[in-house]
Amino acid sequence: MNLNQNxxxxxxxxxxxxxxxxxxxxxYRELQREVHxxxxxxxxxxxxxxxxxxxxxxxxxxxxTAMPPEFLMEQMSxxxxxxxxxxxxxxxxxxxxGLREESRKIYEKLRGQLDESSDDEAASRSxxxxxxxxxxxxxxxxxxxxxxx
Numbered sequence: 056m057n058l059n060q061n062x063x064x065x066x067x068x069x070x071x072x073x074x075x076x077x078x079x080x081x082x083y084r085e086l087q088r089e090v091h092x093x094x095x096x097x098x099x100x101x102x103x104x105x106x107x108x109x110x111x112x113x114x115x116x117x118x119x120t121a122m123p124p125e126f127l128m129e130q131m132s133x134x135x136x137x138x139x140x141x142x143x144x145x146x147x148x149x150x151x152x153g154l155r156e157e158s159r160k161i162y163e164k165l166r167g168q169l170d171e172s173s174d175d176e177a178a179s180r181s182x183x184x185x186x187x188x189x190x191x192x193x194x195x196x197x198x199x200x201x202x203x204x
Contacts, residue, residue: 147202155192
């Protein structure tokens with residue numbers, strides 16, 4: 056096993072956003088058999104490699120929260136709708152379905168940005184957008200859990 060390979064090379068997969076899940080699972084299981092986690096001494100190296108970007112682009116996920124104003128307004132609207140529906144499970148479920156549909160659209164856009172146009176800057180923005188959507192999805196889940204108790 057060569058730890059100087061990127062994740063795609065290590066797993067023997069093409070460097071694409073749209074990964075063949077079955078091939079990924081098979082290769083993962085194969086590597087898992089080769090290297091027992093309790094005896095794996097190179098964990099710090101894997102962690103370091105995981106933080107490196109395949110094409111040398113840092114998406115600045117932890118530090119760059121700049122988003123287009125219209126996207127931020129949309130986020131405020133989502134939050135208001137979630138709060139307004141916080142006592143009605145059916146409303147929350149509809150909101151979650153809509154939110155997941157929006158996320159699906161961004162994932163599709165992200166796939167194109169990474170696999171077709173290699174637009175890493177746009178892909179970084181899309182990734183940050185998805186993080187906003189995931190946080191909203193978590194908020195809906197929390198509200199639904201509160202209603203169940």
